Amino acid sequence: MDLNNFFLMRHELTLLVIILILLIAEIFISEAKKSRVVSLALLLFGIHTVSGFFPLAESNLFGGMFRSNELIHFFKNVLNLGVLILLLQSADWVKEKMTSNDRGTEFFILLFASLFGMYFMISAGDFLMFYIGLELSTLPIAALAAFEVMKRSSSExxxxLILSAALASGVSLFGISMLYATAGSIYFDEIILNITADNLTLLGFLLFFAGLAFKISLVPFHFWTAxxxxxxxxxxxxxxxxxxKGAAVFILMILLFSILKPLMEVWEKLIYVLALATMFTGNLFALRQQNMKRFLAFSSIAQAGFILLGLITGTQLGTATVVYFVTIYIFSNLAAFGVVQAISLQTGRENMKDYEGLYRTNPNLSLVMMLALFSLAGIPPVAGFFGKFFLFTAAASEGYYLLVFLAVVNVTISLYYYLLVIRAMFIRKGEDPIPFFRNKVYMRIGLLITVIGILALGLYSPLYDYIFQLSGILK
Amino acid sequence: MIPGVSITEILTLTSILFFIGIYGFITRKNLISILISVELILNASVVNFVIINKYLFPDVLQGVVYSIFIIAVAAAETALAVAIIINLYRQVSSVEVKETEVMKY
Incomplete structure (x- = not known):
């Protein structure tokens, strides 16, 4: 392996350099100018995102532990874009709430470390790299979840998160050890040759699946989410x-469609049941939520159920639709969370009741929220419709008509609670509506990108063709 | 190989260890005990990896290397969990699950 090969890990290397630069900046930037770290991190990550779009050769590194192909490369770019939007949306929060306690830089370092772990997780060529990537992506997020140290609910x-993540990874490891026992290797390439559907392999697969299902928050493993x-x-x-969630769905898809393909008869049934349970539980629980964050939590559980419709197929069409849906889902969900964050930052209010009359005071924000919710629900002109439509097509092309029918029933249920928020914003006259405020420039850019994504991605069909062509790699 | 001990016996032991861990995780009311239960689960898989490597595939050291990584990651995980527990303890002066919980369905 020469130095040129090493640069095939370009995403990882530049992100590592950014983390190191931020560590040094934390030491040398004086206390009074700490808020500049936010701009520095945004600038560096912006450069990283743009540089990610340059093409990359297909290869294996470290004896097959790390692999990279165009689909993985594309998905890393999607993740980058998502994190960039997220950074833009949370820049003001970090500036106002965190740099004053001298904790701004940590936020970026931990967030980037988690993204770094995700890169390794989705590029993994063996179970060891996969496990390390999974842990590296989970642990910093647990630290970040407890980041507001003075708030009791944040520590909780x-x-x-950390306890359920540890349990999930422990169960998953036990499963991997069984797969290792039957296949005789932890390398994906060698496991493909040896895997058969015997009982120990199936048990190992089930335990392993539980670990990833936790990350995607499928239904029996969703209790931590809300x-x-x-x-x-x-x-x-x-x-x-x-x-x-996107990264976990992606690696689960790669594993199911490549090394676990011989067990397809089993995981088809498993995913069938889980998809139904996830959609119904997510949607029915979302109906009764009053807190916007809990509401979006259950809505995202329900969306995970829809994603499973693409996973159940095991075909190139399935791969393409899942990647396409996740791309669109990133934009729509970030838009919804962005609006919640903007309002919470300005007023500290997070309940659905507080949104009553929002259209009269903040028409732009409520329009963004409406687009995001329409996209999540899947109403035609916006991108979310095409994402869901393709997922259903993929499932229907494999003959899962009943599943598609029940999924459509679920879309109807979900439409009801998404419209509840829209009704609160547009029709209700609140007694105490949120006063008018102007967002800062970062938040505005962040919301603008998501809106462009929601409106444009659905109509820009070459993107889907491109993803479909990339998905051929998995076969 | 350990003379006189077959792989079945050791795998039975690790399975028992694993389920003790799961049981403890579900029933324990103290955050530290829950953490210990998780450690049991992780250690069960560590032993599994080492034993499978030693008895079934002694030529390549994949399982042993894997187990070293699990131990390292588990240490990091525990450190982080204890840090969060201490932070929680500062606010509520307790590590009992019942008293720390404010969010419910």
């Missing part, structure tokens, strides 16, 4: 619901 969110989202800072809740 942190401890709930509490952590409610207690954690909003930027972390949106990171968990968008970036972390």
């Amino acid at each position: 969110a942190g401890i709930k 509490d952590v989202y409610e207690g954690a800072p909003i930027s972390i809740a949106s990171y968990l619901s968008v970036i972390s």
Whole structure:
């Protein structure tokens, strides 16, 4: 392996350099100018995001532990874009609330460390790299969930996240050890050759699946979701619901479609049941939520259920639709969380009741929120509709008509609670509406990008063709 | 190989260890005890990896290396969890689950 090969890990290397620069900046920037760290981190990450779009050769590094191909490369860019939007949206929060306690830089370092772990997780070529990436992506997020040290609910969110994450990774490891026992290797390439559907392999697969299902918050493993989202800072809740979930879905898809393909008869049934349970539980619990963060938490559980419709197929069409849906989901959910964050930062209010009459006082914010919720619900002109439509097409093309029918029923249920928020904003006249305020420039850019994404991605069809063509790699 | 001990016996032991951990995680009311239960689960898989490597695939050291990484990551995990527990203790003066919980369905 020469030096040129090393640069195939360009995403990882530049992100590592950014983390190191921020560590040095933390030491040398004086106390009074600490808020400049926010601009520095945004600038560096912006450069990183742009440089990520340059093409990258397909390769394996470290004897197959680390692999990279165009699909993985594309997905890393999507994650980068999501994190960039998230940073723009949370810049003001970090500036106002965190740099005053001298904790601004830590926020960025931990967030980037988690993204760094995600890169390794989705590029993993063996279970060791996968495990380290998974842990590296979870642990900093648990620290960030408990970041507001003076708030009791934040600490509670942190401890709930770390304990359930540790349990999930422990269970998952036990499963991996069984897969290792039957296949004789931890390398994906060698496991593909040896894997058969015997009982020990199936048990190992089930335990392993539980660990990833926890990260995606599928239904029997979703109990942490609402509490952590409610207690954690909003930027972390949106990171968990968008970036972390997206990366976990992606690696789960790669594993299911490549090394676990011989077990397809089993995981088809498993995903069928989980998809139904996840959609119904997420949607029905979302109906009764009053806190916007809890509401979005259950809505994101329901969205995970819809994503499973693409996973169940095991085809190139399935891969393409899942990646496409996750891309769109990142934009729509970040827009919703962005509005919640803007309002929470200005007024500290997070309940659905507080949103009554928002259209009269803050028409722009409520329009962004409306677009985001329409996209999440899947109403035609916006991108979310195309994402859901393609997912349903993929599932229907494999003959899962009943599942698609029940998913459509769920879309109807979800429409009801998304419209509840819209009704509160547009039709209700609140007794105490949120007063008019102007967002700072970072937040405005962040929301603008998401709006462009929601409106443009659905209509820009070459993107889907491009993803579909990339998805051929997995076969 | 350990003379006189077959792989079945050790794997039975690790399975028991694993389920003690799961049981403890669900039933314990104290955050530190829950953390200890998680450690049991992780250690069960560490032993699993080492034993499977030693008995079944002694030529390549994949399982042993894996177990070293698990131990290192588990240490980091514990440190972080204890830090958060201490932070919580400062606010509520307790590490009992019942008293720390404010958010519920």
